[in-house]
Structures are given as C-alpha cells and as structure tokens.
Amino acid sequence: MEINNAIALVTGASGGIGSHFVEQLLHSGAAKVYVCARSLNRLDELVDLNPDRVIPVELDVTDPDSVIAAANQCSDVNLLINNAGIALNQGVIAADDLKSARAEIEVNYFGMMSMCRAFAPILKQQGGGTIANLVSLVGKVNLPFSGSYSASKAAALSMTQCVRAELASQGTLVVAVMPGTVDTSMASEWPEPKVAPAEVAKATLQGIIDGQEDVYPGEQAAQVSEQLLSNPKGVEKYMAGFLPGMALAGATA
Structure with a gap:
C-alpha cells in the first residue's frame, strides 16, 4: 500500500519509536494519523506537529473497553502500527516473581492481539490495509538478560504469523518488524550498536x-x-552468555 493519503493509527505514540513513526507518516503524506497513549497530555507535542492531521486518542492496549472505544473512534483506519511495548529487563528464573513477565505479556502480546482483533474488520472495510507489529529480533532468539521480554516478543511474532494467515483472504498485509537494539530510553542501558528509531x-x-x-x-x-538461518544454535549460545544482572556487550534488544 501507499503511505501517501493513508489513515494511520500508532499505539505507544508518545515515546520511543512511536513519535518517529508519526513524523515519518506525516513526511510521507499520510492524510491522518491517530496518535495513541494512555494519557492524552503526553500527546500534545505530536499534535502540535500538525493539528489538522494528528488526532490524539486515549488508549490502554491492556484494557478491552479502551481498545473497543479506540476502534469505534478510528473507524477509517487503513494502517495500524502496533508499537506499544514494555521491557522490564528481567530473567525468568532470576526474577523475584512473575510480575514483570505478566506485565510484558499483557502489553506486548495480549495488547497487540486485542488491537489486531479490534481493527481487522475495520481494515477489511477499507479494502484490506496493513497491520505493522513491532516485534523484536529477540522474538526469534531469547536474550536471558531480558528473558521474559524476549518470550513475550516470541509470542507476539507467532501471533503475527497467525493474524497474517487469517487476514490474507481479506487482503490485509501483516508485517512483523524485527529491529535489534533501538536507541531509545527503554534500551538506555543496552550497548552499541543501536539503530536510530x-x-x-x-x-x-x-x-x-x-x-x-x-x-x-x-x-x-x-x-x-x-x-539465525545459517547457525541458529550458535546465535542461541552466544545470546545465552548475557545473563540477568550482567553488563551487556553486543547483545540485541
């Protein structure tokens, strides 16, 4: 699909990669961009970029009622960018409890799934459209330093593949976006190299x-x-060296 004249919705728009998605969408000629965050006051700077084309939406992807309300408000969307995510940098065994793992799975997996489910019929009405899910390279290979986050992203990747299969008949392109370490505040403690958001x-x-x-x-x-294609076990063993509590050097995020 073309970005020019698209009507897009970006979750997690107020920070990290999200604000850069909004800027790129505007630069590429998107007709309208719904920018979403749990608090509207975090969206003021984005709205100021172009008040006629940037529409703020209060959204908590972990709240089913909030997701439904957003779908009702944004019923003209043909490009859904599921960018909202959290990383709490905990291992699985090393973590004190399951709180971090549960929080990550709620946002990174169930939240993304809820958005896909809510907007699939809207995209169908718009002729198919596109869903872009921000997954991560660690959805393909676990980084124990942030092991439960990696697991949530693996679930998100698998879910993305399922959504792709289910929505193929309605002509919806479903994209899995898998960067390595991104230069955002969420990865401030992570080492170089980092890709610019x-x-x-x-x-x-x-x-x-x-x-x-x-x-x-x-x-x-x-x-x-x-x-990962040529030597998957080699990559796994390399990543396994980055354990919870260690100073990282050269891992992905």
Whole structure:
C-alpha cells in the first residue's frame, strides 16, 4: 500500500519509536494519523506537529473497553502500527516473581492481539490495509538478560504469523518488524550498536510500500537474522552468555 493519503493509527505514540513513526507518516503524506497513549497530555507535542492531521486518542492496549472505544473512534483506519511495548529487563528464573513477565505479556502480546482483533474488520472495510507489529529480533532468539521480554516478543511474532494467515483472504498485509537494539530510553542501558528509531520507522514504512511481510531495520538486525538461518544454535549460545544482572556487550534488544 501507499503511505501517501493513508489513515494511520500508532499505539505507544508518545515515546520511543512511536513519535518517529508519526513524523515519518506525516513526511510521507499520510492524510491522518491517530496518535495513541494512555494519557492524552503526553500527546500534545505530536499534535502540535500538525493539528489538522494528528488526532490524539486515549488508549490502554491492556484494557478491552479502551481498545473497543479506540476502534469505534478510528473507524477509517487503513494502517495500524502496533508499537506499544514494555521491557522490564528481567530473567525468568532470576526474577523475584512473575510480575514483570505478566506485565510484558499483557502489553506486548495480549495488547497487540486485542488491537489486531479490534481493527481487522475495520481494515477489511477499507479494502484490506496493513497491520505493522513491532516485534523484536529477540522474538526469534531469547536474550536471558531480558528473558521474559524476549518470550513475550516470541509470542507476539507467532501471533503475527497467525493474524497474517487469517487476514490474507481479506487482503490485509501483516508485517512483523524485527529491529535489534533501538536507541531509545527503554534500551538506555543496552550497548552499541543501536539503530536510530527514525530508521526503524522509515524502514517499516518502506517495507509496507514494498509489500514485505518481515522487516529487519538496521545492520544489526539484518546480520543476526542471516546468522539465525545459517547457525541458529550458535546465535542461541552466544545470546545465552548475557545473563540477568550482567553488563551487556553486543547483545540485541
């Protein structure tokens, strides 16, 4: 699909990669961009970019009523960008309890799933449209330093593949976006190399234009994705060296 004249919705728009998606969408000619966050006052700067084209929406992806309300308000969307996510950098065994794992799965998996389910019929009415799910390279190989986050992203990747299959008949392109470490506050303690969030947004939109189902923004993501094809156990063993509580050096996020 073309981004020019698209009507897009971006979850998690107020921080991290989200704001860069909004900027790139506007630059690429999107007719309207719904920007979503749990608090409307976090969206003021984005609205100021173009008040005629940027529409703020209060949304908590973990609240089914909030998701339904957003779908009702934004019934003209033909491009859904599921960007909302959290990473709490906990292991599985090393964590004190399951609170972090539950929080990550609620946002990164169930929240994304709820948005896909709510907007699938809307996209069908618009002729198919596109869903872009921000997954992660660690959805393909676990990084124990952030093990429960990695597990939530693996679930998100599998769910994305299911949604892709289920919505193929209505002509909806479903894109899995799998960057490595992104240079955001969420990954502030993570090492170089990091891909710029603007590059993630730009690569994703280009992937949508090109009809790609899997997008690997940045050199790190491209290299590791190739290594996972040629030597998956080698990549797993390398990643296994980055355990909870360790200083990281060269891992992905």
